[in-house]
Amino acid sequence: MKTAFTELVGVRHPVVQTGMGWVAGPRLVSATAEAGGLGILASATMTYDELAAAIKETRSRTVNPFGVNLRADAEDAGRRADLLIAEGVRVASFALAPKRELITKLKDHGIVVLPSVGAARHAEKVVAWGADAVVVQGGEGGGHTGGVATTLLLPAILDAVNVPVVAAGGFFDGRGLAAARAYGAAGIAMGTRFLLTRESTVPDAVKQQYLDRDLGGTVVTRKVDGMPHRVLRTELVDALEKSGPLTGFARAAVNAARFRRLSGLSWGALVREGLRLRHSGRTRAQVLMAANTPMLLRAGLVDGDPAAGVLASGQVAGLLRDLPRVADLIEGIVADAEAILRRLGDGCCA
Structure with a gap:
């Protein structure tokens, strides 16, 4: 299925596996690439050295294009961009808008820049x-996530920009x-659906937690x-929802320290990140909780302990009951999709 997006990034199918933290590693990304889609490594939960190793491992598993998701506001974003350039990674994706200078640098070296957006004005800017x-x-x-459904957000952004969406x-x-495709999009991206595949490294018991949910889960x-x-709704999430600010703050402080050790970030880097978030209007508790996430x-997606962690999930979990390759x-x-579009093209709506 050729689209403007497949032509842009050099893949066979307009299907993207998103850069999910702790989930989108070399095994899942390379499997997606081998199947003709665009797999994206999640680097926000990796140190620089871990990212370098993950890129090399993914490259050893597939010769097809793949991408890396970067934190545009990370302290070492420029260094990581240099790594993508040196390794010839095809796509750089971003959850937050990258700076104009970073976009230019990546594009000058032939890397496709693919930010995620949640509003038409954000799309127009990037x-x-x-x-x-x-x-x-x-x-x-x-x-x-935002509060606007895809059925409304998608046409709003399609009307606002003239690049593949x-x-x-x-x-x-x-x-x-x-x-x-009927809306005018050049492809789809999925996270939860790829998390629930055989190649996903999420523990089987945790995958079952997703499969057991309904649409209200x-x-x-x-x-x-x-x-x-x-x-996902879990006992921990219910407890967090009921907790007061002091309890949440104490939990976040412990986890912030653990994340600093795991990521290799300095306390100075965390402080600078906190100051940046403070300037954006967030409270001290919210700043600390950002490192908590x-x-x-x-704890949930790697250690397999939903009682100690949270499990990010799209609403589609309520419709999924299998773990395909x-x-x-x-x-x-x-x-x-091709069969549906052919029927519609023939005038059949049944």
Whole structure:
């Protein structure tokens, strides 16, 4: 299925596996690339050296294009961009808008810049700065998310920019890809659906937690880091929702220290990050809780302990009941979408 996006990044199918922290490692990313989609490594939860090793391992597993998700506001964002350039990574994706200078640097070295956006004005800004395409995530998506559904956000951004737009939030099958193409999108991006595959390294017991949920099984909470965060409903999340500011602050302080040791960041870097967030209007508790987030996610997604961690999830978890191979997943989505579009093209709506 050729689209403007597949032509841009050099993949066979317009299906993107998002850069989920603690989940999108070399095994999942290379499986996606081998199946013809675009796999994206999650680097925000990696040290620089771990990222370098992950890129090399992914390269050893596939010759096809893949991407790396970068934190635009990270202390070493420039150094990590240099690593992508040196390693010839095809795509740099961002959850937050990268600076104009960073976009220019990456593009000058032939790297496709793919930010995620949650509003038309954000899309217009990054495209004006040179972004090659954008990912649009509606409120159905997992992790940090907004309040506008994909069905409204997607057409708003398609009307605002003239670059390939990839739709995210609520996608999991061929019907979704066909619908996105009908809207005018050049592809779809999925997180939870790829988390629930055989190649995903998330512990099996945790995967079962997702598979057991219905459509009411997720909740958007601000108690993780002060920002809207869609996660599975668990006893821990319920407790966080009921907790007062002192309890949340104490938990966040412990996890911030653990994340500093794990990531290799200095206390100075965390302080500078905190000052930046303070300037954006967030409270002291929210600043500290921002460092709390990676450790809560790690406890659930890596250590397999939902009682001690949170599990980011899109609402699609309520419709998923299997753990397919990545290749079967992508091939099935594309084949079903093509069949739907052919029927619609023939005038059949049944």
